[in-house]
Amino acid sequence: QVQLVQSGAEVKKPGASVKVSCKASGYTFTTYDINWVRQATGQGLEWMGWMNPNTGNTGYAQKFQGRVTMTWNTSISTAYMELSSLRSEDTAVYYCARNVVDRLDPWGQGTLVTVSS
């Protein structure tokens, strides 16, 4: 079945960077975009951006422009999201999700990133 498996929890200091991975299985990795969405504790879903592993195109939410980089390794069907200049407000669960036309399905299990001094 189609599955996205993310890397484990991270603890980072303010100013550092974090790189979260998302390994896809059960489908051809280059066929669909991967989107990244985050959720702070007790808050709603916040979209961060998308990447297309076939065309090489990416698109980032304005809020994260300049701080986020989405990359991938097609040979191992894995997407990455790197967020730099971390601050306490970046503490959240980060999700990857496959974009099938106009919907996000499935989602990864989530990766908790904690930013604390």
Add this chain to the structure above:
Amino acid sequence: QSVLTQPPSVSAAPGQKVTISCSGSSSNIGNNYVSWYQQVPGTAPKLLIYENNKRPSGIPDRFSGSKSGTAATLGITGLQTGDEADYYCGTWDSSLSAVVFGGGTKLTVL
């Protein structure tokens, strides 16, 4: 503040019906498909409805979706305690060139 507007909470008794609204604008709901996601606390969101009113395989027909103009609605009939979760609407916003979500609605089955 979210681009799409949902009520913070709804509640109903087991076996009853509930609807959750999602209001947007012409740049998002008005001209794009709406999806709905269910998130049980502590777990990842799960696709519930796509293309306004279609259900992925495995989603019971107790769940339905509709769209009219710049608003969408999620309906759940025959409520079960297992339906207690947060529900989010989502769509593409052509002006922002971004995926936008509602703030989420917490469903309580009394």
